[in-house]
Amino acid sequence: MATKGNCAMNLSPMQPILEISGLTKRYAGGLVALDNVDLAINRGELFALLGPNGAGKTTLIGAVCGLVRPTSGTIRAFGHDLAKDWRTARARIGLVPQELATDMFEPVERAVAYSRELFGLAPDKARIEEILRSLSLWDKRKERIMALSGGMKRRLLIAKALAHEPDLLFLDEPTAGVDVELRRDMWKLIGAMRERGVTIILTTHYIEEAEEMADRVGIIRNGRILMVDDKAEMMKRLGRTEAVISLASPLSNIPASLEHFAIHLENAGSSICYRGGDGTGKGRSEVADLTKALIAAGIDYTGIDIRESSLEDIFVDLVEERETEGVQ
Ligand SMILES: Nc1ncnc2c1ncn2[C@@H]1O[C@H](COP(=O)(O)OP(=O)(O)O)[C@@H](O)[C@H]1O
Ligand SMILES: [Mg+2]
Incomplete structure (x- = not known):
């Protein structure tokens, strides 16, 4: 993309935008949340990471975004080893976290503008306005975050992630517990970002979401990647x-x-x-x-x-949720 950063200068089209190898995370209590994970994400794709609660999805995202320190393994993003050269790559990675961790007293517009400046981008009022309008947050721009409803807070998280124009965007369960309207807005936004060439990694346990949007699907359980495949191939092979x-x-x-x-x-x-x-x-x-x-x-x-069978059936079979939930 001519308008997007300098990807082309240090990343050949065939090189994955993100390359995770042998990634293991053992938390302080000894729990192994990620167990020797290998995963390569292609530039421009929408990758859905599916897995039940506790599978390790948020830990995986945290490791790439610098929020979780890996126990072992390597992560390369945009050709940079994150352990050695974290800043360059981090500026190009966006995250819509599962939960809001931000200053609740801050006004909406300020919070979004700050996300942009944090990554060294010039202030751009027009861009901030465009983002806020696209998320129906414009009218709320002067409100403090604490005054927003749950759905509006979720919109704000997305606005913050978009404000720094990432090339690689993580969305951690973006539509968990949101209303239908917001879900529709999210899908639209995700589609628009993808058209602009943004690589998107989405975690979800709404399989229909992956089925609708993803190019490839990865299934994770107990910290292990069980399968990664082109969505259509997966459905053909396991359908x-x-x-x-x-x-x-x-x-x-x-x-x-x-x-x-x-x-x-x-x-x-x-x-x-x-x-x-x-x-x-x-x-x-x-x-x-x-x-x-x-x-x-x-x-x-x-x-x-x-x-x-749908992708959901395939997923359920793979993670054996039937047994754990007692559904026959
Ligand atoms: N900070 C932490 N300390 C200890 N264990 C954790 C921590 N964060 C997550 N875990 C555990 O690691 C496993 C994976 O969690 P997580 O990555 O949040 O899974 P997911 O996002 O797929 O639901 C779970 O068993 C969870 O309880
Ligand atoms: Mg999670």
């Missing part, structure tokens, strides 16, 4: 077809002629559940074959409910 066939009369067992299908009985034998395929349409054709086999076996059915 499944699920079908529930309601039977006209219950069965006590699956007839031998149907045993080769990936099916089992549910609801006291009154429905057959199929789960299979691979996200490429194979599942649907197997369900079609299954219905023919049912007719051939003289089994009558009253309905078929078929659906493709």
Whole structure:
């Protein structure tokens, strides 16, 4: 981007904008929040880091943003090793934290302007106004932070992160607990930033958010990255077809002629559940074959409910939340 900083001068297009290797964080009490994490983020991508509470997402972001001191491992951002050359890279990294840690007595406009100046950028009233307006904060600009509602505080966090025009922006659960309107505004803003060439790393446990916006998805649990993949690839590789066939009369067992299908009985034998395929349409054709086999076996059915698994299903399977939450 011609208008954005000097990325091109010290970063070739193929070099990741952020390169994390062997990153481990052991907190004072001994808890290992990050366990030998390797992760490379490409320039201009929107990367969604998904993981249940306590997975290590905020710790990972904290390590990159200089808020958490790594136990071991290296982090390179914009080609700089953060342990050696922290300032240069830090000026280009923005963070919308999960929680607000700022002077509650400060007026909104001042807080946003300060975020910009902190990183050595010239004051720019027009830019601050544009940011405040885009977040519906303009009318509140003279108010003290403490007087803002929860949603407005969240907007302020975003305004602060935008004010210093980062090339790499972290959003830590930006839409957790916000209203629908703010969520929509956030998505719009994230889209606009991405168009300007900003690389975005978003953590969330709203999978639909990742599904909607991300180019790549990483799944983290217990401080370990379980999987990183292109979103579409992940859905293709791990996607499944699920079908529930309601039977006209219950069965006590699956007839031998149907045993080769990936099916089992549910609801006291009154429905057959199929789960299979691979996200490429194979599942649907197997369900079609299954219905023919049912007719051939003289089994009558009253309905078929078929659906493709979502990223959410994939995520839930991977992190095994079903067990921990006791949901069957
Ligand atoms: N300052 C800290 N001291 C000790 N343990 C911490 C600290 N911060 C986080 N943890 C622990 O580290 C693990 C990862 O936390 P965190 O990175 O906040 O996860 P996430 O953001 O994915 O919910 C959790 O078990 C959490 O309790
Ligand atoms: Mg967190």
